[in-house]
Amino acid sequence: MVRNSLGRLIPESFNGKNVIPFSDPFSLQPKGFRASRPLTRLNPGQKKLLPGLREAIQAAGLKDGMTISTHHHLRNGDALLAQVVREIDALGLRDIRIASSSIHPAHAEIIPFIEKGVISALECGVNGLIGELVSRGELSCPITVRTHGGRARALISGEIPVDVAFIAAPCCDDYGNMNGYYGPSACGSLGYAQVDAQHARTVVAVTDNLVPYPASPVSIPQTMIDYVVRIDTLGDPKKIVSTTTRITTDPVGLQIAKYAAQVIEAAGVLCDGFSFQTGSGGISLAVADNVRTLMRSAGIKGSFGCGGITGYFVDMLEEGLFETLFDVQCFDLKAVDSIGRNRHHLEISADMYANPFNAGAVVNRLDAVILGATEVDVDFNVNVNTESNGYLLHNTGGHSDTAAGARLAIIVAPSIRGRLPIVRDAVTTVTTPGETVDVIVTERGIAVNPRHQGLRGELLRRGLPVKDIRQLQEEIYHITGRPRPLEFEDEVVALIEYRDGSIIDVVRKVKK
Amino acid sequence: MAEIKLRRSLLYVPGNMPSMLQNIPIFHCDGVIIDLEDAVPLSEKDAARVLVRRFLENHTDRNKEVLVRINPLDSKWGYDDLREVLPAMPDGIRLPKADTPEIVERLDTLLTEFEEELEVPIGHFRILPSIESAQGVINCIKTARTSDRVFALAFGAEDYTASLEIERTKTGEELFHARTRVVWAAKAAGIQAIDSIFSDVNDMEGLQRETALIKTLGFTGKSLVNPRQIDVVHEIFAPKQEEVDYALQVVEAIKRAREMGTGVISLGGKMVDAPVVKRAVRVLKTAGAHGMIDIELDEEVIYGQE
Numbered sequence: 001m002v003r004n005s006l007g008r009l010i011p012e013s014f015n016g017k018n019v020i021p022f023s024d025p026f027s028l029q030p031k032g033f034r035a036s037r038p039l040t041r042l043n044p045g046q047k048k049l050l051p052g053l054r055e056a057i058q059a060a061g062l063k064d065g066m067t068i069s070t071h072h073h074l075r076n077g078d079a080l081l082a083q084v085v086r087e088i089d090a091l092g093l094r095d096i097r098i099a100s101s102s103i104h105p106a107h108a109e110i111i112p113f114i115e116k117g118v119i120s121a122l123e124c125g126v127n128g129l130i131g132e133l134v135s136r137g138e139l140s141c142p143i144t145v146r147t148h149g150g151r152a153r154a155l156i157s158g159e160i161p162v163d164v165a166f167i168a169a170p171c172c173d174d175y176g177n178m179n180g181y182y183g184p185s186a187c188g189s190l191g192y193a194q195v196d197a198q199h200a201r202t203v204v205a206v207t208d209n210l211v212p213y214p215a216s217p218v219s220i221p222q223t224m225i226d227y228v229v230r231i232d233t234l235g236d237p238k239k240i241v242s243t244t245t246r247i248t249t250d251p252v253g254l255q256i257a258k259y260a261a262q263v264i265e266a267a268g269v270l271c272d273g274f275s276f277q278t279g280s281g282g283i284s285l286a287v288a289d290n291v292r293t294l295m296r297s298a299g300i301k302g303s304f305g306c307g308g309i310t311g312y313f314v315d316m317l318e319e320g321l322f323e324t325l326f327d328v329q330c331f332d333l334k335a336v337d338s339i340g341r342n343r344h345h346l347e348i349s350a351d352m353y354a355n356p357f358n359a360g361a362v363v364n365r366l367d368a369v370i371l372g373a374t375e376v377d378v379d380f381n382v383n384v385n386t387e388s389n390g391y392l393l394h395n396t397g398g399h400s401d402t403a404a405g406a407r408l409a410i411i412v413a414p415s416i417r418g419r420l421p422i423v424r425d426a427v428t429t430v431t432t433p434g435e436t437v438d439v440i441v442t443e444r445g446i447a448v449n450p451r452h453q454g455l456r457g458e459l460l461r462r463g464l465p466v467k468d469i470r471q472l473q474e475e476i477y478h479i480t481g482r483p484r485p486l487e488f489e490d491e492v493v494a495l496i497e498y499r500d501g502s503i504i505d506v507v508r509k510v511k512k
Numbered sequence: 513m514a515e516i517k518l519r520r521s522l523l524y525v526p527g528n529m530p531s532m533l534q535n536i537p538i539f540h541c542d543g544v545i546i547d548l549e550d551a552v553p554l555s556e557k558d559a560a561r562v563l564v565r566r567f568l569e570n571h572t573d574r575n576k577e578v579l580v581r582i583n584p585l586d587s588k589w590g591y592d593d594l595r596e597v598l599p600a601m602p603d604g605i606r607l608p609k610a611d612t613p614e615i616v617e618r619l620d621t622l623l624t625e626f627e628e629e630l631e632v633p634i635g636h637f638r639i640l641p642s643i644e645s646a647q648g649v650i651n652c653i654k655t656a657r658t659s660d661r662v663f664a665l666a667f668g669a670e671d672y673t674a675s676l677e678i679e680r681t682k683t684g685e686e687l688f689h690a691r692t693r694v695v696w697a698a699k700a701a702g703i704q705a706i707d708s709i710f711s712d713v714n715d716m717e718g719l720q721r722e723t724a725l726i727k728t729l730g731f732t733g734k735s736l737v738n739p740r741q742i743d744v745v746h747e748i749f750a751p752k753q754e755e756v757d758y759a760l761q762v763v764e765a766i767k768r769a770r771e772m773g774t775g776v777i778s779l780g781g782k783m784v785d786a787p788v789v790k791r792a793v794r795v796l797k798t799a800g801a802h803g804m805i806d807i808e809l810d811e812e813v814i815y816g817q818e
Contacts, residue, residue, distance in 0.1 A: 252535060255538055255539065255739070443535070443538045
């Protein structure tokens, strides 16, 4: 065990690989070259269309011990990963690693195949039951949680060699040209899958909407697709993109949102050329709503909105408040509709979005980002992976990437969740280092990272309830009491990888 | 300059809900009314009382006026409500069904007794009588003058319309006379007038219209049922920048007039005399309370020396 710079105990190796302890957000330098794929040749008349997934797995040459991937644009409606895993099992293959862009609660279907040894490791973060079972020691499957940018980096650098990528393609032709804009499983952007298409050894397009050649527009081109498979359904369209992304009506959430917008205004970034990202949560959307009102009243014309895109950002684009949307993932049907018809709504890859090891990602150009947290601590470290019970329940997403990239990273969270305080002495799990977090906004007060004394002064001047983070913590503890610390075993069940590939924290088995 | 105590927004908080009580410090309303009456079911009356007391004891860093709406004094809970919550030092009591001056006098007497027992200055606990029946409206002129503790009259439209056996409408024609009478009673007694709740929390436009209307009638504030209503009400009550600018011009003009030894002067072709000045001073005081301006008004200069 070694201690990383945040004092977290990290094993020297995990699941057979050496571990680099986290040092700081910006120093680690990449070495070497971008990984590539084998050259291939397809002569005129040769076909790519195969009768089913099983044939595709065989044609791709998948063997025991290899790694597969899928993307999570279909979110909790995705039916592809489970179908692929069932076919792998049927072929008698074992010890397969999954390096998808994310795993959702719906993928609990693969649990029996983990128990059976078909799947032996997850080279990606998880949402839901799998993480809980692994945390409780009831499921044995080493997990490495990665950020969106970090996953792109790991594939591009060859750190995670994906042997076969299965790309769910909502609109696809028999030569593999695809987009996510149309069809029963339309999901909009295919930003995460673009990295797999470029770097996996073999790429299989899987569609439930085979259209006559050529599928247009082309998000991922035929030149990268080795095989095409048509299946009945990629998933449940109702769960593919949620249409319930709405502004919160909770007065506490609205109070937080109001403060967050006031912080953005006070920080002086809200001027022509403003760039902005929020998530799809009710508070985030309420912040966007406040920012929108401020932009309108001051006549500000922003440059771009970024990230997972909601209908809310689409409205802002159409209203002229942004010039462009950079869309790595669509969060609702309005975003899906927009990306298919508005050329200022651009599909971008996870590499362009957030990879720290390229010639510059979009997150580096963000003025402000609004992010959530399950916990924060007095050093401004943020946890989004585990909850107060210590279980690994959430993937990191773009959290650490945008916090590192944006000029102003604002965490919004209610001061009390259930009956638990949000500000802790030390977060259970560090997802995002405090060095990259600028302001924490709760309904009970605003804590500014001591690195930004100027901003702190400006917020005070504007009469906002700025508090020292420890003072804020005490006020919350006054109501909730001080929670008893969780108890963990020594056994490490998951690594939390920072975007540069170093390990910022681990998840340990929770003591019964 | 005598400061105006702003009471634009008095937010109801149910006294039986810990999750809502704990959020009292975070909202920017001018006051809260912790409710032990209608919001609390009969089976929880005693538990709510204790909860409110414990909350108030712990809520020491007060940042807004805290009133408690007790049950009516003629109910079996009213007196016990007072006995439980007064030691935790609320700023005042909202008295439901203040139909007659005698009911308010009775509360006044009880509060004096509690103040003696608790050894706090006589007059510490204030009273906000709810005018919420036909009888209450008829008697409100006297009710407003019952006690120095009474700092405002609160109109309760829901109970009022029930007492008239009519429906409450969003346009509020049926309330017009009662509202006007409550405002008269309050202004004649030199106290504030607080309007009724607007119960549809999703109709912000309706709330805007109603607040604009009651501001025009002379109300200085409104009871609220949801924190989301606070900003809407504050925005309506805030003086407009042009009103403030004009008021400043009026005050400057009248100062010049005084120097010239007259009480009347022309400003932009309009006559400025005492009522105009009085209104301007009121606007500036309100603007001062909203934090829009920070100036000293010398009343002697404005109104002239005797």
